[in-house]
Amino acid sequence: xxxxxxxxxxxxxxxxxxxxxxxxxxxxxxxxxxxxxxxxxxxxxxxxxxxxxxxxxxxxxxxxxxxxxxxxxxxxxxxxxxxxxxxxxxxxxxxxxxxxxxxxxxxxxxxxxxxxxxxxxxxxxxxxxxxxxxxxxxxxxxxxxxxxxxxxxxxxxxxxxxxxxxxxxxxxxxxxxxxxxxxxxxxxxxxxxxxxxxxxxxxxxxxxxxxxxxxxxxxxxxxxxxxxxxxxxxxxxxxxxxxxxxxxxxxxxxxxxxxxxxxxxxxxxxxxxxxxxxxxxxxxxxxxxxxxxxxxxxxxxxxxxxxxxxxxxxxxxxxxxxxxxxxxxxxxxxxxxxxxxxxxxxxxxxxxxxxxxxxxxxxxxxxxxxxxxxxxxxxxxxxxxxxxxxxxxxxxxxxxxxxxxxxxxxxxxxxxxxxxxxxxxxxxxxxxxxxxxxxxxxxxxxxxxxxxxxxxxxxxxxxxxxxxxxxxxxxxxxxxxxxxxxxxxxxxxxxxxxxxxxxxxxxxxxxxxxxxxxxxxxxxxxxxxxxxxxxxxxxxxxxxxxxxxxxxxxxxxxxxxxxxxxxxxxxxxxxxxxxxxxxxxxxxxxxxxxxxxxxxxxxxxxxxxxxxxxxxxxxxxxxxxxxxxxxxxxxxxxxxxxxxxxxxxxxxxxxxxxxxxxxxxxxxxxxxxxxxxxxxxxxxxxxxxxxxxxxxxxxxxxxxxxxxxxxxxxxxxxxxxxxxxxxxxxxxxxxxxxxxxxxxxxxxxxxxxxxxxxxxxxxxxxx
Numbered sequence: 001x002x003x004x005x006x007x008x009x010x011x012x013x014x015x016x017x018x019x020x021x022x023x024x025x026x027x028x029x030x031x032x033x034x035x036x037x038x039x040x041x042x043x044x045x046x047x048x049x050x051x052x053x054x055x056x057x058x059x060x061x062x063x064x065x066x067x068x069x070x071x072x073x074x075x076x077x078x079x080x081x082x083x084x085x086x087x088x089x090x091x092x093x094x095x096x097x098x099x100x101x102x103x104x105x106x107x108x109x110x111x112x113x114x115x116x117x118x119x120x121x122x123x124x125x126x127x128x129x130x131x132x133x134x135x136x137x138x139x140x141x142x143x144x145x146x147x148x149x150x151x152x153x154x155x156x157x158x159x160x161x162x163x164x165x166x167x168x169x170x171x172x173x174x175x176x177x178x179x180x181x182x183x184x185x186x187x188x189x190x191x192x193x194x195x196x197x198x199x200x201x202x203x204x205x206x207x208x209x210x211x212x213x214x215x216x217x218x219x220x221x222x223x224x225x226x227x228x229x230x231x232x233x234x235x236x237x238x239x240x241x242x243x244x245x246x247x248x249x250x251x252x253x254x255x256x257x258x259x260x261x262x263x264x265x266x267x268x269x270x271x272x273x274x275x276x277x278x279x280x281x282x283x284x285x286x287x288x289x290x291x292x293x294x295x296x297x298x299x300x301x302x303x304x305x306x307x308x309x310x311x312x313x314x315x316x317x318x319x320x321x322x323x324x325x326x327x328x329x330x331x332x333x334x335x336x337x338x339x340x341x342x343x344x345x346x347x348x349x350x351x352x353x354x355x356x357x358x359x360x361x362x363x364x365x366x367x368x369x370x371x372x373x374x375x376x377x378x379x380x381x382x383x384x385x386x387x388x389x390x391x392x393x394x395x396x397x398x399x400x401x402x403x404x405x406x407x408x409x410x411x412x413x414x415x416x417x418x419x420x421x422x423x424x425x426x427x428x429x430x431x432x433x434x435x436x437x438x439x440x441x442x443x444x445x446x447x448x449x450x451x452x453x454x455x456x457x458x459x460x461x462x463x464x465x466x467x468x469x470x471x472x473x474x475x476x477x478x479x480x481x482x483x484x485x486x487x488x489x490x491x492x493x494x495x496x497x498x499x500x501x502x503x504x505x506x507x508x509x510x511x512x513x514x515x516x517x518x519x520x521x522x523x524x525x526x527x528x529x530x531x532x533x534x535x536x537x538x539x540x541x542x543x544x545x546x547x548x549x550x551x552x553x554x555x556x557x558x559x560x561x562x563x564x565x566x567x568x569x570x571x572x573x574x575x576x577x578x579x580x581x582x583x584x585x586x587x588x589x590x591x592x593x594x595x596x597x598x599x600x601x602x603x604x605x606x607x608x609x610x611x612x613x614x615x616x617x618x619x620x621x622x623x624x625x626x627x628x629x630x631x632x633x634x635x636x637x638x639x640x641x642x643x644x645x646x647x648x649x650x651x652x653x654x655x656x657x658x659x660x661x662x663x664x665x666x667x668x669x670x671x672x673x674x675x676x677x678x679x680x681x682x683x684x685x686x687x688x689x690x691x692x693x694x695x696x697x698x699x700x701x702x703x704x705x706x707x708x709x710x711x712x713x714x715x716x717x718x719x720x721x722x723x724x725x726x727x728x729x730x731x732x733x734x735x736x737x738x739x740x741x742x743x744x745x746x747x748x749x750x751x752x753x754x755x756x757x758x759x760x761x762x763x764x765x766x767x
Contacts, residue, residue, distance in 0.1 A: 001031050001386060003026065003082070003366060005022075005033060006073065006086065007019055007036075007089050007092055012041055012253040012254065014272035016042055017272055018088075019035070020042045020045055020046060021159060023049070025159065025356060029363065031366075036072075037056065038056065038058060042255060045255065054072075056073055057072075069095055070098060073096070083390055084370070085105055086362070088110050088112065097128075106370065107126075108128045108369060109130075111127070111131055111133045111134065111141075114141050125146065127142065129152070129369055130153075130368060132153075136306055137307060139155050151375070154364065156361035158272045158309075158353060159355035160349050161279075165279035167346075171260065171262045173256075173259060175263060178251065181219075184218070185217050185219065185330060188261055188264030188277070189201060189268045190224060190261065190269045192224050192225070193225050193232050194227050195226075195227060197226065198231075200268065200288050200317050200322070201222055201224075203317055204220065204322055206319045208239050211326055212243055215330050215331065218247060219247060220247060222250050236248040261273075264282055265282075266326070267282040268326075269286075270289075270290070270309055272309075278345035279353075280342075281346045283329050283342055283345070286311060287317045291307075291316060293311050293314055294325055305352065364378045365378075370386065371428065372452070373425070374449075376574065377574075377659050377660075389428075401466060402472065403435075404466065405420065405439065406473060406480075406497075408478055409439070409446060413630040414661060415675060415677030415680075418564045418567055418661075419562070420438065422567050437452065438453070439455060440457055464499055467500050470505045471760075472757065473496065473497065473507045474510045475496065475497055477539065479512070479676075482513075482514070482515050482516055482517060483519050490525075494526065497529050498529050506760050506761075507532070508535045509535070510757070511539050511563050511750070511753050512537070512538055513540065513676075513697045514538065514543040514550070515543065515696065516546070526551075527552050530552040531553070537752070538557060539700075540559065541700075544557055558756070560752045560753050563750050565746040565750040567658050569662040569684075570662065579625075579667070582650050584625070589622050590624070590625045590667070590668055591616060591623075591672065592624075593609065593613070594671070594673040595638060595674050596634050596694075597633055600713070600714045601694075602715060606637070606641045610646075613645045616725055622669055624647075626638040626639075626650070626651040628651070629661075629675040629677065665681040665684075666686075668687055669688075670689065671687055674692040674713065676695075682739070683742055684743050684746075685743070687736065688735040689702075692713050693712050709724040709728060711724075
């Protein structure tokens with residue numbers, strides 16, 4: 001894997017240090033790293049690590065400068081055949097956005113800071129296909145200010161090399177250079193000396209004379225350079241003249257930050273510099289332009305992490321607060337307490353800010369874009385087969401479409417989207433270079449979520465044109481062949497099938513649930529269209545029986561399983577964080593409810609479910625969690641029932657990830673569900689379920705799962721439901737074990753769908 005880091009320059013700064021440390025860590029992990037920038041102080045460090053640097057003037061905001069950088073960057077990406085370009089600043093990201101209109105490449109970014117989001121800056125900012133944010137508040141900023149989808153952002157850290165930054169660092173070289181004496185009590189401050197970064201430096205100088213009167217042999221070392229350096233230097237020189245000695249020492253820009261930090265007794269600063277000082281076991285005062293946290297200790301851990309040690313949203317840095325905390329650290333506590341604060345600081349770095357974790361986050365981002373996966377659901381183990389995905393040059397489009405997928409996609413229905421996710425992932429695992437086209441109600445969102453091509457499902461002229469060069473049309477999965485929803489939807493799906501056959505494309509019904517077809521006039525239309533297809537795979541046995549009843553006998557028909565059975569489950573840790581954000585107290589057990597609107601609901605449906613949740617809360621102390629599988633329709637009825645629940649409850653706002661929903665389902669004590677794919681999720685993870693039947697497909701799935709706990713939504717019975725809950729919770733272990741057996745069998749059957757697709761694409765006729 002070859003990654004290009006693109007940034008403005010490599011002068012002294014937190015973001016620049018982050019890039020250098022990240023590049024070195026990834027290089028140690030076996031990733032080939034290239035760095036492009038206008039160069040600077042850190043070039044030599046990259047060279048020592050064996051990382052190639054290419055000088056491109058991406059710091060220049062002039063039209064001429066950006067034009068020169070544009071062509072140089074284009075040449076570098078093309079000649080080096082870069083797998084992923086990782087931009088770390090606004091100008092490089094802007095150039096990458098322009099370049100992608102001319103040449104195809106994978107493009108990701110890291111948000112190190114917040115930018116001006118007003119016009120015209122907002123339209124000049126490009127965040128790529130995936131983004132790393134160095135704190136949660138920056139992630140929130142990206143979502144609110146730029147409309148980036150939360151699932152395209154991963155929160156990372158400023159990883160610190162704890163060998164380079166430690167209390168044992170030898171600082172004799174800088175001590176000799178700047179005449180630092182052993183008998184001094186030394187404050188070290190590190191920051192870029194730019195106008196928007198140097199506020200705390202000015203405040204420190206403001207109180208320096210007062211501190212000098214109370215602290216013997218005081219010495220202040222200010223490390224950093226920038227456009228405000230001269231002003232800082234002038235203030236420092238005035239203080240030095242007043243006290244009659246060089247009490248404040250300015251170093252200007254340096255790369256040996258670790259040595260200066262190691263020389264100090266305490267540290268003042270923010271962001272990455274503060275983390276580096278913590279790694280050196282220095283008591284730290286977190287203070288900067290954005291705000292003031294103060295002395296870092298156990299009480300300040302959470303606010304420091306939440307703001308990435310940048311103090312955003314905190315109280316302003318003042319001369320009084322700096323003076324108070326410096327005196328506390330150097331006058332009011334003893335050496336043992338200072339040592340304890342330093343040790344706690346280093347332990348915090350080891351637990352939360354390792355450079356290996358930072359590199360792992362970046363690598364997961366690269367894997368997610370290469371494998372068309374979600375950034376927060378990608379694991380490092382997926383690196384094992386990465387070469388298979390890199391074998392075909394990115395963006396090299398075939399004229400032939402391998403697979404066109406027709407189904408109920410782009411409507412934000414979790415069940416149908418889980419089918420598409422499973423299909424695309426399983427096909428890409430076998431054929432990474434497969435060209436997949438999806439017919440979607442929201443092509444832009446589909447392209448973003450799955451990394452496939454997509455066109456509007458009603459753009460018929462384009463669909464017909466593309467079908468002429470399509471090998472295989474997949475119709476499904478889901479329950480497409482039915483007229484309960486409407487005659488129009490049935491006509492739509494059958495028309496696409498007939499158009500594909502007319503243009504010599506093969507057609508496969510993929511893990512379909514068939515029926516019900518109630519209108520006798522539709523029988524002929526269904527049998528005529530489906531008797532032309534090449535292969536049918538079905539979700540359950542009852543669908544095969546319905547198919548035969550409709551007169552479909554010509555194509556081979558095989559009962560497999562719903563593709564949702566092969567979706568991986570999100571990690572337990574990630575699901576816990578999701579549930580925390582929903583509002584579930586830590587350690588609280590819960591059950592899930594997934595309902596949908598339906599014309600034939602029992603008139604007391606809402607009241608009965610509300611009373612059932614109260615019963616479960618009172619008897620078993622379980623929190624009800626409502627999951628709107630298709631939020632546009634399900635939120636209203638879910639909220640309606642929730643408002644009637646005297647004991648309260650929780651509701652998901654919008655979860656598009658089937659892996660997360662699987663994880664949530666796995667953590668539940670039981671599930672109460674109308675939505676088919678909630679039943680499938682439950683079966684897949686072994687969670688007991690009560691089926692609320694509104695459609696024959698729910699009955700069929702409950703029968704397939706071997707589950708007897710089912711009730712017709714038009715004839716609700718509260719006492720029976722209570723009995724179901726009691727029986728399920730009393731026999732949960734046995735029920736879960738039986739479901740896990742079904743799940744394993746279904747998983748193997750679901751994999752057959754992919755094998756059949758590949759056979760049809762390859763021209764094999766035997767099934």
